[in-house]
Amino acid sequence: MAEDVLRLERRERIAILTLNRSDRLNALSVELREALVRACQELRDDDDIWAVVLTGAGRGFSSGVDLRAPRLDSEQASSRQERLDMYGWVARQAMAVYRTLDKPIIAAVNGVAAGAGMSLALSCDMRVGSELTRFKTVFIERSLSPDSGMSFFLPRLVGYSRACDLIYTSRFVEAEEAYRIGLLDRLVPADRLLEEAIGLARQIAAWPPVAMQAARRTLQQGMESTLEEQLRHESFGLLFARRAPHDVEEARDSFLERRPPQFTGQ
Numbered sequence: 267m268a269e270d271v272l273r274l275e276r277r278e279r280i281a282i283l284t285l286n287r288s289d290r291l292n293a294l295s296v297e298l299r300e301a302l303v304r305a306c307q308e309l310r311d312d313d314d315i316w317a318v319v320l321t322g323a324g325r326g327f328s329s330g331v332d333l334r335a336p337r338l339d340s341e342q343a344s345s346r347q348e349r350l351d352m353y354g355w356v357a358r359q360a361m362a363v364y365r366t367l368d369k370p371i372i373a374a375v376n377g378v379a380a381g382a383g384m385s386l387a388l389s390c391d392m393r394v395g396s397e398l399t400r401f402k403t404v405f406i407e408r409s410l411s412p413d414s415g416m417s418f419f420l421p422r423l424v425g426y427s428r429a430c431d432l433i434y435t436s437r438f439v440e441a442e443e444a445y446r447i448g449l450l451d452r453l454v455p456a457d458r459l460l461e462e463a464i465g466l467a468r469q470i471a472a473w474p475p476v477a478m479q480a481a482r483r484t485l486q487q488g489m490e491s492t493l494e495e496q497l498r499h500e501s502f503g504l505l506f507a508r509r510a511p512h513d514v515e516e517a518r519d520s521f522l523e524r525r526p527p528q529f530t531g532q
Contacts, residue, residue, distance in 0.1 A: 279471040289324075290383045293331065294330060302363075303362040306367040310367050313531060316470070316531075317370045317371070320363070325385060369478075369482070374459050381402070383399050387412070388420060391444050429498075474510055476502070483506075484502075
């Protein structure tokens with residue numbers, strides 16, 4: 267069952283998604299990939315969830331595509347719409363996390379993140395790791411060019427030449443280097459990894475959610491825009507942020523009254 271390969275837990279305003287195939291280092295089976303897409307759609311529409319943490323069960327985040335899974339005849343196994351999809355599952359995975367979810371998402375990278383599993387971590391807004399975290403691009407070892415969004419995310423995070431290094435050599439990137447070059451945003455002890463990631467999500471979820479989602483969209487648009495285009499995106503972001511009048515007033519009132527704000531998303 268899909269519920270078995272992907273666990274969803276809600277803690278107040280935080281959702282925790284756990285890739286749950288620890289016997290395969292959370293390799294991305296068809297079932298797991300589809301469950302992840304559905305979960306992102308579900309959480310997008312859940313107004314009670316303001317931030318998301320994505321992690322893996324056991325000793326790894328995700329080893330990438332499950333190469334041991336039975337290979338299906340795609341024309342027989344796929345729906346007509348899937349057969350007409352020019353992007354395929356690799357794009358659906360990247361778009362589900364980066365675009366569809368439309369809420370802040372933090373990867374708690376609890377071990378190895380390789381291939382499409384690394385791409386999955388990179389598609390999140392932030393990454394928290396520990397001394398056990400390792401990244402590996404893998405694709406060139408399989409006689410493949412990068413997919414699942416890696417060629418988009420990786421150079422934007424570490425720069426073009428470092429992205430070339432990691433993709434061309436397919437070497438492991440250990441935790442300290444990952445933190446130094448920007449693959450990780452926080453480096454914490456392994457026994458506190460999930461707790462720290464949830465704590466970061468709670469910090470994010472303390473702020474007005476409509477403004478937060480508008481800010482996320484604006485930042486993403488800035489990855490692909492000229493200055494002139496981005497100034498227009500910022501103007502639209504401000505308009506969206508003001509569509510929560512209670513939170514706009516609460517931000518002002520709590521500041522003037524010198525008290526903690528109570529945001530509702532309304």
